[in-house]
Amino acid sequence: MITQSVGLDQFRSSWPNDPGYEELLVIRAHHSGEMIELPVARIRGAKPGPCLTVMSGMHAGEYSGILAAQQLISAVDPMELSGTLVVIPVISTRAFMERNMQLSPVDQKEVHFIRPGNSDGTYSDLLVDTLFELVKHSDYLIDSHAGEMAQALMPWVPIPIQGSGDLSERSLSLARGFGVKYIEPRSDEASIPPFCLALLEAGIPNIWVECGKNGVPTKKDTATHFEGYIAAMQTLGMVDGDPARPHQQVLKGRRSQINATISGVWHPAVREGEIVQSGQYLGRMTDYFGNTLEEFHARHRSIVLYYWSSPAINACRRPHGYDWHSGLVSLLDLE
Template identity: 25%
Template sequence: MSDTLHICGLESARGQKLRTCLPVLDTTTKIPITIINGCSNGPTVLITAGIHGGEYPGIAAAMELGRDIAPEDISGCLIILHPVNIHGFWARREFIVPEDGKNLNREFPGDANGTLSQKTAWLLSHYFFPLADFYIDMHSGDIHEELHPYVYYPGLPNDDISAKSRDAAQTLDMEFMVRSTATTGAYNYAAISGIPSLLIERGGTGMCLRQDIDAYKNDIHRLLHKLGCIAAAPLLQKGALKCQILCTSVAWNQPADKNCAPACRSWIQLLKYPSPSSMAVVTALPSSSLPVSTAVNTPVSRQLWSWAAT
């Protein structure tokens, strides 16, 4: 990488941090972005959060990482977009970009002449993926989903990309790791394009809890250490898991509890193990589930809105 990073009209010199907004071509939409150009050479790591605007812990963690990491802390360059689906974030919408009703994570590689979702996917695919040596996509259970933390790594690219992605995934404090055979989604498209990539899932149900944010920040610090971007690795958290169970896929079922209002229902997450007949329910609807209108209005969530406004 050259001493100065140039991308989409933005410029970050060696040893500089840039916090600004990235225009999406031919629209009025601007995506918050932080570029941290380290003081020494190293890999370029791309991080996205909020491809789904209602998945708050990853968005909050990305904002805090962008705020707290200094150029002297890293080798290489760190590019963080937070949140990518800015309109879905403000509208508190699950899955979709409100302007076109599309799931942004199903629109890659995108279309420069398409809708807002397609233009955003094209922007990432065309300008950001080619710069990255590694890509991390931060997700959570959406507003109506509760999940157990886990990480996807791509299984369909060449063996080298898949192996590098899985090796990085094994540094995380997570019990479950899923080998994805999908071809859709930002991280799968990046992997097919030759970039080792991961998709991490933590938190959900419209909540933005401090413990999920801190766990996510620990995940990213561990990955940055593994990739050679930072010198010191965070310690394993108290009670953290030191091994991972490989799963083949993830499925979701919605409970048919007639005594529970639709707004209070969470989807149940199922992880399938390598044996086709083996499946485990790892999360289920808790008795304390909150309606969406309540869950997204917690003190931490309100703080998140104020961060995004500054």
């Protein structure tokens, strides 16, 4: 298979009518001279059906979804497929190749929190705009995430909820086949990543899947992403078979985050997935010598979605106001 480099216009105008498989590298130049490169596998099935996009590597060190997306590309036979499957295995290719965590190495932006539509903005603005142009004709979308190297994360599937009940139901149907303990319908607009909101506004049901931790793509976590994709495709009638329906609990609550106010060395006292009680000790920050600077306690009864397992905490590093480098514990305060 020869990978074809295409521009956005060519990507759109070459949409396939016949069953088959293509590997495309979508190229777009930023005004700085930096290039956007987005790998896209497009699989057109022999039978009619919906268009599903599966994408991963928005955050470049979240590897389990990237490997699962690759497995999906090789697992799907166009002759057995109803509809069209679009797979984008790595979104943030620049960050991936530089082993950059969470933020863009070019402009230090957090891609998940950028709205598409600003192609004249920074490199990440153009990346997100390009990504949206590639996926905006999808009928459904699954976005795979995990925990970065510094991040110990509990597997769960957040489901952005806005707009009609029908749209929400269809988003939920994508999540039902993932083998995770928790799914989390999230309707608080402030805590839904703007990319997800833009998809919902375009009428595209979507979920993002969080599975994998500390930048280590275990077989188990990769399989959870992969088997979830297959179950979603079965749910949509794109491939044969009854979709898996593992037991899942529905989490409801409000996102909150404990941040350091002073830089130093972090000593966490919680685990991902742990339910902490109001007032419970979460950990402490020390100076380089081990002297305690600050202790942290839970403000509410909450579940630990993830915590920063990296001891190195920089409270001053807040590119574009984003608090990832000062984050200590990410919580969902339970109702």
